[in-house]
Amino acid sequence: MVFSKTCEYAIRAVIYVAQKSEDGAKVGIKEIAAGIDSPVHFIAKILQDLSKREIVQSTKGPNGGFYIDKDSRKKSLADIVTAIDGDRIFTGCGLGLKNCSESKPCPLHSEFKIIRDKIKLTLHSATIGDFNASLNAGLSFIKER
Amino acid sequence: MVFSKTCEYAIRAVIYVAQKSEDGAKVGIKEIAAGIDSPVHFIAKILQDLSKREIVQSTKGPNGGFYIDKDSRKKSLADIVTAIDGDRIFTGCGLGLKNCSESKPCPLHSEFKIIRDKIKLTLHSATIGDFNASLNAGLSFIKER
DNA sequence: CTTGTAAAAGATAAAAAACTCTTTTATTTA
DNA sequence: TAAATAAAAGAGTTTTTTATCTTTTACAAG
Ligand code: FES
Ligand code: FES
Numbered sequence: 001m002v003f004s005k006t007c008e009y010a011i012r013a014v015i016y017v018a019q020k021s022e023d024g025a026k027v028g029i030k031e032i033a034a035g036i037d038s039p040v041h042f043i044a045k046i047l048q049d050l051s052k053r054e055i056v057q058s059t060k061g062p063n064g065g066f067y068i069d070k071d072s073r074k075k076s077l078a079d080i081v082t083a084i085d086g087d088r089i090f091t092g093c094g095l096g097l098k099n100c101s102e103s104k105p106c107p108l109h110s111e112f113k114i115i116r117d118k119i120k121l122t123l124h125s126a127t128i129g130d131f132n133a134s135l136n137a138g139l140s141f142i143k144e145r
Numbered sequence: 146m147v148f149s150k151t152c153e154y155a156i157r158a159v160i161y162v163a164q165k166s167e168d169g170a171k172v173g174i175k176e177i178a179a180g181i182d183s184p185v186h187f188i189a190k191i192l193q194d195l196s197k198r199e200i201v202q203s204t205k206g207p208n209g210g211f212y213i214d215k216d217s218r219k220k221s222l223a224d225i226v227t228a229i230d231g232d233r234i235f236t237g238c239g240l241g242l243k244n245c246s247e248s249k250p251c252p253l254h255s256e257f258k259i260i261r262d263k264i265k266l267t268l269h270s271a272t273i274g275d276f277n278a279s280l281n282a283g284l285s286f287i288k289e290r
Numbered sequence: 291c292t293t294g295t296a297a298a299a300g301a302t303a304a305a306a307a308a309c310t311c312t313t314t315t316a317t318t319t320a
Numbered sequence: 321t322a323a324a325t326a327a328a329a330g331a332g333t334t335t336t337t338t339a340t341c342t343t344t345t346a347c348a349a350g
Contacts, residue, residue: 001234002146002260005338008241015252029297042339048298060297061347077253089146096153098289107160107276107285108222111267115147115260122256131252140252144243150308174327187309193328205327206317 002119007084010046012036012142014080017056018068019132026058026065037143046084053083055128073129081123090120147264152229155191157181157287159225162201163213164277171203171210182288191229198228200273218274226268235265 003011016035020027029047033040047066050056055075058066081089093100094112106112134140148156161180165172174192178185192211195201200220203211226234238245239257251257279285 001148001230001237002239003241004146005241008239011253012240012251039339041341044297045299045339051298058297059347060295060345062295062349064296064347066297085146092146094147094153095157095287096148096150097286104286104289105284106157106287107279108156108267108271109285111271115263115267118260118263122253122260126253126256134252139250140254141242141249142240142251144249184309186311189327190309190329196328203327204317205315205325207319207325209317209326211327 002089003081004085006042006046007081009036009038009043010050010080010084011077013038013043013047014050014056014068014128015131015135016142017066018073018128019135021067022129022132024067026063026067028065032066035143037145050080050083055080055083068128073127075128076124077126077128078120078123080128090116147234148226149230151187151191152226154181154183154188155195155225155229156222158183158188158192159195159201159213159273160276160280161287162211163218163273164280166212167274167277169212171208171212173210177211180288182290195225195228200225200228213273218272220273221269222271222273223265223268225273235261 013032013036016032017027020031020035027035029044030040032038032047033043036043047056047058051058051066055072056066057069057072058064078090091100093106094108094116095106097104097106100106100109102109131140135142158177158181161177162172165176165180172180174189175185177183177192178188181188192201192203196203196211200217201211202214202217203209223235236245238251239253239261240251242249242251245251245254247254276285280287
């Protein structure tokens with residue numbers, strides 16, 4: 001839960017590309033799919049989308065591939081989530097009411113707001129480039145095997 | 146996100162029935178659907194399921210309907226969520242890795258664990274019967290209009 | 291300027307989730 | 321015990337999400 005499958009792949013792919021293109025290299029779609037353990041064509045679609053939204057960059061043809069430029073590295077994980085899943089996770093009601101509000105709160109509102117705000121903070125604080133070191137050092141992973 | 150639509154309906158329905166059957170009354174499926182603003186047949190299916198799992202009780206025939214007995218009122222919202230969505234929200238990886246673990250954590254693991262634990266605590270602490278007073282007093286709501 | 295490469299775009303398919311409809315079973319009451 | 325009522329059960333449809341396949345476009349190098 002929390003994120004759609006599409007969004008989970010998206011975050012993992014972006015983090016992967018950020019790490020692999022840190023030195024300016026470009027990363028091919030097959031390598032990305034293998035690197036994050038996702039369906040090739042599916043992650044291709046997702047990256048196409050993120051490319052249009054300028055969260056990742058790409059070039060076609062020989063030596064082409066995906067990469068992430070200096071500016072995009074500063075973007076937050078929240079930008080990825082918003083691009084893929086919209087802002088429901090940041091603003092929506094935990095019990096599915098159409099409008100979350102203080103004036104007509106659901107029974108879980110006050111508790112849920114704390115959770116939602118923590119998610120918001122976490123995703124807004126973390127930038128795309130933040131994970132390279134930890135991945136390089138083998139302290140965290142974005143695929144199973 | 147966080148919960149499936151089915152689960153959102155389930156929680157709202159259970160809270161609604163708990164409130165309406167506090168005095169021992171039984172609540173019909175149409176009233177429930179109207180009370181939480183959900184599709185009648187859909188919530189019927191959900192309650193059937195929760196009934197088999199003994200989270201709600203029901204009787205057929207005239208004067209029949211759904212209600213929640215004293216024991217079930219003590220159950221937690223986590224019991225509802227587990228029954229409908231399983232335990233992924235409590236144990237799964239935020240980035241969709243098949244196994245969330247300390248030994249092979251995803252880059253968001255430590256942050257995500259805080260969020261997950263807060264969700265866990267919130268849902269385990271709140272019992273089904275906890276919201277009657279607030280609903281009765283008009284301080285919280287489980288439908289929009 | 292042709293050939294090979296790699297992403298973009300578009301179309302399609304499979305699976306899961308959300309929702310609906312019909313029939314059956316249990317229960318009450320007249 | 322027959323009729324009415326209301327949930328249970330089962331089957332079916334629609335929509336959304338996830339995933340795949342094919343064709344086109346862009347680019348680089350020989
Ligand atoms: S109204 Fe439900 S979370 Fe705010
Ligand atoms: S491994 Fe991702 S949350 Fe634990």
